[in-house]
Amino acid sequence: MAAAFPEPASPPRSSPEAAPIVEMRHIRVSFGGVHAVDDVSIDLREGEVIGLVGGNGAGKSTLMKALSGAHPPNAGQIIIDGKAVTIGNPRDAKLYNIETIYQNLALADNIDAPANVFLGRELTTVWGTMDDGAMEDATRRLMARLNPNFKRFAQPVKSLSGGQRQAVAIARAVHFNARILIMDEPTAALGPAETAQVRDLVRQLKNEGIGIFLISHDIHDVFDLSDRISVMYHGRLVATVTKDDVTADDVLGMIILGKAPGEVSRKELEGLKMPGELPSEVTS
């Protein structure tokens, strides 16, 4: 078993020339005739963070569920390392080293942290029984880096705090040599200190060459961490922009109006700046 955080000799730099590790082409996901995701194409390179933003129901989570195997796409192609692949369930996704931290964390509340971290990938002894000692040991090592205050390794995760539960979900995603990491609102339920911890972790993972899709409502998170930002609106992709080329206002305009910066008229921009329309820290 490989170490939790492999330290690459030289952190790979994401550059526009590098081949993407994953491409999603013309993805469509339908729920009974309604296209929750409609003809969306998006790609991710090594060591890159893509901020995925959009209003409620824009299709961000659904698009990512198509990649994580939780809800396979109805149409479109997923290409990993240049090869078209089929991801029909979460097991397939894990085979391609795609790991996901779900918004609701997807923990089994009645079992303990090591059992959750290794759920579906239990370590076993030579007799085929579960090696709980080895799993707890690995979890202790992981937690020493993710959340040093974490001590409750034998209690059901139901009894843990929100931050500790988040740490368990993160530990599960990063332990298995993820190459592609999907983080769905990783800081939504966290306090300021824990949020800072998660941001540090994202930077650290990025430096290790992991490609990250970051879904967030927090425009600060997105601007702070992303290399590129993909904006979705009503199931469609509005545009993918390089962070350094846009302002927070531009992105907010895209989220609210569903149009790329060049397509937005002066009048629409004025309308956006109506008092109370936008949080002040973004418009300032």
Add this chain to the structure above:
Amino acid sequence: MADVTTTPDQVIANRGFSFRNALTAAEIDLRLLGMLLALAAILFGFNVLSGGTFLRPTNMATLAVQATGVAVLATGMVLVIVARNIDLSVGSVVGVIAMTYALLMTDWLPTFLGINSEFPFRWLIALGLGVAVGAVIGAVQGFIIAYVGVPSFVVTLGGLLSLRGVVWVMSQGAAVTGMDPTFQLMGGSAQGSIGGTLTWAAAAVGCLAVIGLLLYNRRQRRRFGFPLRPTWAELALGAVGCLAIIGLAAFANASYWPPGAATRYAQEHGIAEPAGGLKIPVGLPWPVVILIAVTVLMAFLATRRRFGRYVYAYGGNPEAAELAGINTRWTLLKIYVLMGVLCAVSAAIATARLNGATLDVGQSYELYVIAAAVVGGTSFAGGIGTIPGAVLGAFVMQALAYGLAYMGYNSPIQNIVAGVVLILAVGFDAYNRRRGGGS
């Protein structure tokens, strides 16, 4: 690993010493201990009420044998309920398999396969076929539940109704008797027990297993530098475990063969009978031995194998289990196959006791089995329940029924008490969980 160097002794010192803390340090399941105490209270209560005759070894052997049929099934029902499902068909499945055993012995084996009563291991062939029938019934029901998506309540309710009809069709409404003598041993009369020597041997194996488990556990913890149990707790656990096992063995060996059977045995084996008759210790009845084996095996499956982990994870959060990459449908199907196999074991005990099968073997078992699992701490919310708890639950319910019968109360009274105790046990549990906030 510098963060785990606090020794358990320090932890205890910090908390201050109390009986409760001592139990926590020894990592004793308080719930299970409570059930053991409740069972002891019931047994001793009836002993007092009956003027000291209730707790005789022969009575206890009968009680234990009567509990085995339900207890074996309860070990499987725990997993079914933990996985947020139900199996109402177990009683009828037991009925079908019991009738299968009886017809195999009396009709099918000699007629179709030419296997008559002289054929060796006839009982084993019948048992194997019965297990296969159970597995197939479980697989069919499990497939409809897991892959077709019909709620288990509906599928197994259908099984309950239709399989009882199948029993009637199989024998055209007749009771079938005449089991193989070896097969009958599984019923657990005086002859259907393992005898004094084997009982002591089993006790020795049990003691070694207790000590071995404690040592293995301690070594595993030391290997990774986890907190160890205090030494006094390890020693106390080992001592209590071994004493309990030895005590049970001595108790089982304190009842002897009935004088008539002993005399016949002495004559057959050319032993001169001493004055006062030959004293042959009965030992553990075979059904109890089978139950112990089933319990150990099921507890192993539930706690040491991935299958068990998946069952509990699915019960705790089905969506999370699916997203973790667990093949949840396959897991669900396997639970029902397991349940079918346990039905075959339970049916074997029932058939052996009756020396055949009637139309109503296993009737209402589903209710007693579910009650045993629930009294034993299994939660219908899913994800919570233990195998030993369910077995204890079965014994608590059977002890009440047997005790009331012993005191001369008829079955309506027994049913009233069983129902009230079921509600009280679960109510007490719910109250405790709410107050304690933990398991």
